[in-house]
Amino acid sequence: MRYKSTLVIFLIMFSILVFYLTKIQILESKNHRAFLNSLLTQTILTKGLRGTIYDRNGIKLAWSEKIPFLIYSKDMEMDKLKNILTEKQLSELISSGKVKLENHQIYGIEKLGYYIQYKEIRRYLPEVLHIIGYLNSNGKGNFGLEKTYNNILDGKLGSELVFSTPSGKIKQRIIQRIPENGQDLHTTIDFNLQKFIYSKLKEIDIPASVIVEDTKTGEILSMVSYPGIEEEFYSIDTYTWRKIINDPKNPLLNRSTMGLYSPGSSIKPLIAIAYLLSESTPATVNCKGRFEYKSSSGKTIAIFNDWLLSGHGETDLIKALRVSCNVYFYNIALKLGIDKIKNVADIFKIDKKTGIDIEEKEGIFPSREWKQKKLKEIWYPGDTILAGIGQGYILLTPLQLLNFYTTIANNGKTPIPHIAKSQTTYSNINLPKEIWATIKEGLLEVTSHSGSIQDRGTAYNSFKDAKYKVAGKTGTAEVGKNKKSHSWFVGFGPFKSPKYSIVVLFENGGSGAEMAAPFARKIFDYLLGDEYNE
Incomplete structure (x- = not known):
């Protein structure tokens, strides 16, 4: 009797398991596949380049460049990367976790399915640093024109929806919203x-x-x-x-x-x-070369010298400006x-x-x-x-x-x-x-x-x-x-x-x-x- 009861319970449990496996794998496969796929999609934010700052004649004073980088992942196929990257680049990728790419390497890396990240580098002509200013660690203007006109110069965000493999490779780019570059700024500066x-x-x-x-x-x-x-x-x-x-x-x-x-x-x-x-x-x-400040009783309290100790002689206002006569201006300042x-x-x-x-x-x-x-x-x-x-x-x-x-x-x-x-x-x-x-x-x-x-x-x-x-x-x-x-x-x-x-x-x-x-x-x-x- 006990044996029969155990067998019945086992058959019931087995039937339930078969039912749910059939339901998941056959009847609801589309829904679950969509869920699993959602786990392999990701939205990547991108940003437009900062606007260029020009002098009055069109010379670039500050501008941005996009530098491509490959980020290291433990699932990377090093044998295939060896055909694209140099030994020095491979060593840097492993040791530092990222490596700068040359433009001719970008296509080969993307073909392998690896996502390339871009870093914006802001360049300045050194002669105009104090005018242009610089950016903080968040890429916002921290001083100078970069700060004053940050909202104009700053690039706008874009996004890209990608479908990736379990190993992290990019399998398909689904939707892309192109980021907008910031507006350019034209200045009054004559760089020459x-x-x-x-x-x-x-x-x-x-x-x-x-x-x-x-x-x-x-x-x-x-x-x-x-x-x-x-x-x-x-x-x-x-x-x-x-x-x-x-x-x-x-x-x-x-x-x-x-x-x-x-x-x-x-x-x-x-x-x-x-x-x-x-x-x-x-x-x-x-002007005799010095000015004596005296009290109401006529006592000399302090002496203030002219830059020309021998004095400038008879001096009117125009001459006082011309020769920069201190004694003249001591007198009129005290009088005023x-x-x-x-x-x-x-x-x-x-x-x-x-x-x-x-x-x-x-x-x-x-x-x-x-x-x-x-x-x-x-x-x-x-x-x-x-x-x-x-x-x-x-x-x-x-x-x-x-x-x-x-x-x-x-x-x-x-x-x-x-x-x-x-x-x-x-x-x-x-x-x-x-x-x-x-x-x-x-x-x-x-x-x-x-x-x-x-x-x-x-x-x-x-x-x-x-x-x-x-x-x-x-x-x-x-x-x-x-x-x-x-x-x-x-x-x-x-x-x-x-x-x-x-x-x-x-x-x-x-x-x-x-x-x-x-x-x-x-x-x-x-x-x-x-x-x-x-």
């Missing part, structure tokens, strides 16, 4: 000019900033921050990267928009404008007071961001309130005296200073500086035309007035034989700590109808007349040459 300036700075090998702007439109023709990084960004290893970020010359810093510096005497036109707005008849000062000077600085927004389409810092043009808040100290007359020659607490970027001189060149009309091609927008400062004329006359004499050291323009030696005329100002900004002064020249030309505005800064380069002005002359020669003969 950029390269010329960079090469000249490299010969000198001092940290520097040079900007060339179209005076009328605000288009940035060149913006060089030296030093830069000449290695390919995608190939920089950890050791090299650490070396770069610890370099005391700070090659990653865009000095043109992110570096803050004492402007020195290049700020004097601003002080002169404040004085002309306050005084209808500018005074004449007898910091409040009036600060008000004029605010009219020009000299320490504010210019609105350029890459990162920039705000500068510092101090006031009583600023010092009290920042340093918890009151404002002293000595602070005003130093502000009159661009020393003390004033800090500006080269671009901010250039923007101020472009405003002078255009009699108050200021184009918003920009790097990507776009329509120019302007702001306006309305001052009496006599003020603009006086300031321009003084700046012209900086480069064109000859004579003894007491009388000649501080940049005369640099421009004396030029066939064109430019207006500008040198600056020598003391920085302390036994370091050389920062060397400045800011100006525009040709004088009658300014076309180019230029700023040159050498960090710890010494005298503006000896370093920055001669360098500016090279750039004006490049731009103007024999075209203008004034």
Whole structure:
């Protein structure tokens, strides 16, 4: 009886098993095959290449390349791969897990059924790194134009549905949605000019900033921050990267928009404008080489020297600009007071961001309130005296200073500086035309007035034989700590109808007349040459 019961249970279980096997393999085979096949299909995301960035003449400044890679799998048929890959490639594939392919190898690898992955490599011309910027590890713009215009430049995602074998080979491509490349970006940069300036700075090998702007439109023709990084960004290893970020010359810093510096005497036109707005008849000062600040009782509290210790003699406002007479500006700054000077600085927004389409810092043009808040100290007359020659607490970027001189060149009309091609927008400062004329006359004499050291323009030696005329100002900004002064020249030309505005800064380069002005002359020669003969 027990035997019969066991047999019956066995037959029932066997019948159930046969029933379900028949159902799965025959009656429902289509459904289960679809399920199994679904396990062997996969969606692969692909992305379009990032857009190309061009200079104003169509030269590529930044562009992307697709580099094909084969990823290692333990199921790979090495015997067949040996017919396509070199021994070195095979060794790299096994040791590192991937290998870069040559274009002629792609077809053979795909024919074997292996999926090829593509890596986007972003390439830059090294001379424009600080303008273009770079990408982060996720392929997004991390600085410069790459960051500002990331949404435009970034490629769009595509996808591909593939059917693969159990070993992972691609058996069939089913559906493909082609990825879209990012949009291209056209800039105002003149790469030939950029390269010329960079090469000249490299010969000198001092940290520097040079900007060339179209005076009328605000288009940035060149913006060089030296030093830069000449290695390919995608190939920089950890050791090299650490070396770069610890370099005391700070090659990653865009000095043109992110570096803050004492402007020195290049700020004097601003002080002169404040004085002309306050005084209808500018005074004449007898410069004896030093200025004595005295108390109300007549006691000398402090002595401030001129850069020319022998003095400039009788000096009016135009001569003071021409010869950069410190004593003159000590006098008028103290007479004006910091409040009036600060008000004029605010009219020009000299320490504010210019609105350029890459990162920039705000500068510092101090006031009583600023010092009290920042340093918890009151404002002293000595602070005003130093502000009159661009020393003390004033800090500006080269671009901010250039923007101020472009405003002078255009009699108050200021184009918003920009790097990507776009329509120019302007702001306006309305001052009496006599003020603009006086300031321009003084700046012209900086480069064109000859004579003894007491009388000649501080940049005369640099421009004396030029066939064109430019207006500008040198600056020598003391920085302390036994370091050389920062060397400045800011100006525009040709004088009658300014076309180019230029700023040159050498960090710890010494005298503006000896370093920055001669360098500016090279750039004006490049731009103007024999075209203008004034």
